[in-house]
Amino acid sequence: MATPTPQTAPTGGLRERKKQRTRDALIRAALELFTEQGYETTTIDEIAEAVDVSQRTFFRYFANKQDVAFAVQDMVEARFLDELRARPADEAPLTALRSAVMVAWDDIGNAIASVIPVDLHMRSYQMIESTPALVAAHLRRSSELEEQIAQLIARREGLDVDADPRPRVLVAAFSGVMRVAGKVWGEGQDCTVAAIRELTQSYLDHIGPAIDVDWKTR
Amino acid sequence: MATPTPQTAPTGGLRERKKQRTRDALIRAALELFTEQGYETTTIDEIAEAVDVSQRTFFRYFANKQDVAFAVQDMVEARFLDELRARPADEAPLTALRSAVMVAWDDIGNAIASVIPVDLHMRSYQMIESTPALVAAHLRRSSELEEQIAQLIARREGLDVDADPRPRVLVAAFSGVMRVAGKVWGEGQDCTVAAIRELTQSYLDHIGPAIDVDWKTR
DNA sequence: AGGCTAATGTCAGCCACTGACAATTGACAA
DNA sequence: TTGTCAATTGTCAGTGGCTGACATTAGCCT
Incomplete structure (x- = not known):
């Protein structure tokens, strides 16, 4: 679920750190694609591929396309x-x-x-x-x-x-x-x-x- | 296309009148379904079926689902x-x-x-x-x-x-x-x-x- | 090492929406 | 009345956002 204080928390285990990295990577890849080629013309598949995760995983981090923006x-x-x-x-x-x-x-x-x-x-x-x-x-x-x-x-x-x-x-x-x-x-x-x-x-x-x-x- | 003054216009031919009737019927059916069972749970197919037109026709009258609302x-x-x-x-x-x-x-x-x-x-x-x-x-x-x-x-x-x-x-x-x-x-x-x-x-x-x-x- | 559980991948499917092409049907003139 | 033209519609196939279900992988803890 939603991490209470993900920001300054000591980021316990490797799992947590990995999750945070994936999330950050998704955000960054998404914004890079959005700003370069436009929001509408960017597909979730492109974003997921750029981070090398499945489309399904994207939707586990963000409820919809808008949220990542x-x-x-x-x-x-x-x-x-x-x-x-x-x-x-x-x-x-x-x-x-x-x-x-x-x-x-x-x-x-x-x-x-x-x-x-x-x-x-x-x-x-x-x-x-x-x-x-x-x-x-x-x-x-x-x-x-x-x-x-x-x-x-x-x-x-x-x-x-x-x-x-x-x-x-x-x-x-x-x-x-x-x-x-x-x-x-x-x-x-x-x-x-x-x-x-x-x-x-x-x-x-x-x-x-x-x-x-x-x-x-x- | 968009009719300039569809309201009080003498509605020239049969074609025009028919178009207006279809459009009105779509609006009415859509709002009826939306208010009864909710917006998200109503599909375009349901609206189209209620008016007895194809889904494609709906999208010829309204650019998207929101517009009809x-x-x-x-x-x-x-x-x-x-x-x-x-x-x-x-x-x-x-x-x-x-x-x-x-x-x-x-x-x-x-x-x-x-x-x-x-x-x-x-x-x-x-x-x-x-x-x-x-x-x-x-x-x-x-x-x-x-x-x-x-x-x-x-x-x-x-x-x-x-x-x-x-x-x-x-x-x-x-x-x-x-x-x-x-x-x-x-x-x-x-x-x-x-x-x-x-x-x-x-x-x-x-x-x-x-x-x-x-x-x-x- | 081995069991538990969270994270991920895969797959199938729904729905909004679109382009292309064929079929239908008013409109209008010959 | 009939034939032509153009507008309206239906059908079909396909894309993309989004979800549920289930199998698989990988961190965690004893």
């Missing part, structure tokens, strides 16, 4: 949520969100690199944005993440998401900005981590004050 | 856009959006009924909201519709969507409210048109003033 995103999001939970309680909500995002982007240069090259992840992001089927999946995933974030923010502030609309509203605005930033970056030239980091920061700074004011004057 | 939505959205374009130029943007939505809901009782019963459409809406694959598709469609609406609003006000953020922001807020309203309605008890009409109206009234103020004091 979002595997790295999953890691980034998990990091983001962890960081958000770790933010000091006296930080304003939007500030906490902002800080968590920045830490997440910085992390990409470190933790993610152990699985795939950073530039491959960046190209994958652009590939997702330009593949209709993946855009749809991405939006759904985002809306689910939004709900989780809203819950977290609400708890931080001692609120109930169903009683007080502010957590969801803040998160909706935040997510909207993040999505636009990702889209604009994907269409632009500079496809580096630094670029999207800067863009995100700038966009968040624009919406920040407007919301902060209302939040503080309660 | 959104066929009626397409009509409603087209109506909405038409109505929005027809709103007087002196109406405030949010007011125009609001009016167009209300007209669209009222239309459902009339125009839509010629294709499928209203309650089937209502149940289909709930079915979409509770089917992950369709939720994803719905979100993507919504984001595309948002862009169209933003362009329309911008033209009304003589603005450029890329230069002035207000059209997109207003539309994003508007769409967010619409989506939440749809979701809440879907989870509630009263699955009537009147109910969602009222809910939409109420939700829009809540966000309306807050945005109106900023918009008017430019």
Whole structure:
């Protein structure tokens, strides 16, 4: 089943390590093929063959074709949520969100690199944005993440998401900005981590004050 | 191909009429099966068989399985856009959006009924909201519709969507409210048109003033 | 070494979807 | 009315995503 803490765990036996290597190899091969020749035109058989496993094994690691495309995103999001939970309680909500995002982007240069090259992840992001089927999946995933974030923010502030609309509203605005930033970056030239980091920061700074004011004057 | 104005057109020859009837029958049969036994568990073969056409014919009318689930939505959205374009130029943007939505809901009782019963459409809406694959598709469609609406609003006000953020922001807020309203309605008890009409109206009234103020004091 | 179990391979099959070609059927003119 | 043309449909074969069942391999532990 799902390993509770596969990341920093001492990776007990050979079995575990082998499994992790297969999984990483599948992700990397998949993203390489997706970004090179396109998502739709890449078959599961190609991915499996590149890693030298059977097609069936692929589906034992990933429930479907889309999931492998979002595997790295999953890691980034998990990091983001962890960081958000770790933010000091006296930080304003939007500030906490902002800080968590920045830490997440910085992390990409470190933790993610152990699985795939950073530039491959960046190209994958652009590939997702330009593949209709993946855009749809991405939006759904985002809306689910939004709900989780809203819950977290609400708890931080001692609120109930169903009683007080502010957590969801803040998160909706935040997510909207993040999505636009990702889209604009994907269409632009500079496809580096630094670029999207800067863009995100700038966009968040624009919406920040407007919301902060209302939040503080309660 | 896609008929430009299939709705109120005099439906020239027998061929056209027959085509329209087949299409309507496919939509109706599909929605009936989807709502009764679920989207995933319904096969294209079942739908085709219910209308007594070949599977291949189904795919000549709809590019994929999802499209037939959104066929009626397409009509409603087209109506909405038409109505929005027809709103007087002196109406405030949010007011125009609001009016167009209300007209669209009222239309459902009339125009839509010629294709499928209203309650089937209502149940289909709930079915979409509770089917992950369709939720994803719905979100993507919504984001595309948002862009169209933003362009329309911008033209009304003589603005450029890329230069002035207000059209997109207003539309994003508007769409967010619409989506939440749809979701809440879907989870509630009263699955009537009147109910969602009222809910939409109420939700829009809540966000309306807050945005109106900023918009008017430019 | 040998038994246990998790991971993998193989195989058969369902379903969404597509291209190609043949058969049917309105439309329209002679 | 009839014959021609073009649009609609059916049939067939094939690809690719995805799953269940069962046999096989390979790490783990005594």
